[in-house]
Amino acid sequence: MRLFELIYMAMRTVVGNPMRTLLTMLGVIIGVSSVVTLVSIGQGTSAAIEKQYEALGTNLIVVNVMGVGRATQLDYNDLMQLQQLPEIETIAPTIVKGSSNIKYDRTQEKYTVVGTNENYLSLMKGEIASGRFISPADLEFRNQIAVLGSTVAEKYFGRLDPVGEDINIDGVVFTVAGVIKEKGSNISGGVSLDDSVFVPLITAQRSFKLGSIRTTYLEAPTKEQLSQAQATITQYLTYKFKSDSGFQVQNQDELMKARVAASSSLNNQLISVACISLLVGGIGIMNIMLVTVSERTREIGIRKSIGAKRRNILMQFLIEATVISGLGGIVGLLLGCGLSLAWPYFNPQQETQLSFQVGLYSFLFSVGVGMIFGLYPANKASKLRPIDALRTD
Incomplete structure (x- = not known):
């Protein structure tokens, strides 16, 4: 058939x-x-x-410190000295405090609080909707200011401009200095710009008694200098920690x-x-x-x-x-x-x-x-x- x-x-x-x-x-x-x-x-x-990842640029390097103890602690001022090197253009150290109680008036919710410096927003390609972001003076004088993500601002203030209002973060009063435009998830660090509150890093350490810096973002001037910048930060951490373990240095391509x-x-x-x-x-x-x-x-x-x-x-x-x-x-x-x-x-x-x-x-x-x-x-x-x-x- x-x-x-x-x-x-x-x-x-x-x-x-x-x-x-x-x-x-x-x-x-x-x-x-x-x-x-x-x-x-x-x-x-x-x-x-x-x-x-393409939106964050191709020159970004992420440093994660996994070790514990004083031997693997990073100092903010020492890190910022690396910014003087030609292969490193921008540095933004961070300290993350998850599930912080944030209260305004009768509204209380839990959000992530990120302690960082003035470079973080530009590294994450974020923009300010109103007010301003963290400034160098805020870190120098340990100002208790906070910058709200779009979701956080909408939760507490709706469509009103919250700049100048006071919020309570785990019992500490902060003045809202600005609001970030809606961005989406920050895939490099697992922190969303929309669902977080940003405060000066030194203020976060003192107010919340947080430990040392665990994650640092660096940016090379060009993609061609990325490998050199990665080698420099790796060499610096190896020298500081007296070991090539206890930390991880990755660029955007590796993360992606x-x-x-x-x-x-x-x-x-x-x-x-x-x-x-x-x-x-x-x-x-x-x-x-x-x-x-x-x-x-x-x-x-x-x-x-x-x-x-x-x-x-x-x-x-x-x-x-x-x-x-x-x-x-x-x-x-x-x-x-x-x-x-x-x-x-x-x-x-x-x-x-x-x-x-x-x-x-x-x-x-x-x-x-x-x-x-x-x-x-x-x-x-x-x-x-x-x-x-x-x-x-």
């Missing part, structure tokens, strides 16, 4: 039992749609991460690759789980095909008695299983594309990016699942003896 005739016969069987066919395809549909949706979300996340790799790893794990649905769908196809062979035993006997060969019966049932899984793959592909396109409407912060190759591979995988799991029922049907098949009621 010709291939097109076999496909036509398989389609007639599928159409003749629409509900059973749909339930059989369900595992394949779920598997393919899950893979397509998860990959589109993963690729959208990776693209968003790359855009955010690490974040993308972590996102891809998680996405691959989710895809692996989704592929299990395809395998379950294949088992469902095999079970239904075994039932089909039992129901059509007499038909098989008649076909064999009038000259159908074993390979004809094998191909007939194999093509039928493949058609079922292939149709499930197409439906799953359409459903996955629809979910991927609709996802940003339900979650505007999450981008999606459809991939033609992933869709094609998912469809081909679903077809392969049908062929593999349809092989046993088809082989069983092809081995039936005509005389035994004709005796079946």
Whole structure:
């Protein structure tokens, strides 16, 4: 029999039992749609991460101190001396105090408080909406001023300008000096400009009795000087700590690759789980095909008695299983594309990016699942003896 005739016969069987066919395809549909949706979300996340890092520039270096004790403490004034070097243009040390109680009038919420200097906002490519940011004089005179992120300002003051108002941070009164324009997450340090309150670093250390500087941001004048700046800060920390461990120095490219790799790893794990649905769908196809062979035993006997060969019966049932899984793959592909396109409407912060190759591979995988799991029922049907098949009621 010709291939097109076999496909036509398989389609007639599928159409003749629409509900059973749909339930059989369900595992394949779920598997393919899950893979397509998860990959589109993963690729959208990776693209968003790359855009955010590009927005921060390519000359940024992040220093994280992991060691404990006096041997691994950084001094603010010593760090700022490095700014005189030609390969280092800007330095912004930070101290982060998470979940601080911030109160104004009758409103009290928990937000992150960041102690830093005047360079932080420019390094993070943020802008002031009203008032001003931290100035060198604020650090010199330990002024108790605070700059609010857009979300924090809206929470306490709505659309009013909070500049000049007093807020209470963990029992210490600070005067609002400015508000930052809405920016989004600061992926380099895990701190959002919108959801944080910024105070002078020296003031934060004294007011909240915080420890030493743990994270420092540096910027090289040009991308060509980035490696030199990274080597300089690494050499400085190695000399200061008397060890090359206890700290981590990374540039933007390294940070971006690490974040993308972590996102891809998680996405691959989710895809692996989704592929299990395809395998379950294949088992469902095999079970239904075994039932089909039992129901059509007499038909098989008649076909064999009038000259159908074993390979004809094998191909007939194999093509039928493949058609079922292939149709499930197409439906799953359409459903996955629809979910991927609709996802940003339900979650505007999450981008999606459809991939033609992933869709094609998912469809081909679903077809392969049908062929593999349809092989046993088809082989069983092809081995039936005509005389035994004709005796079946």
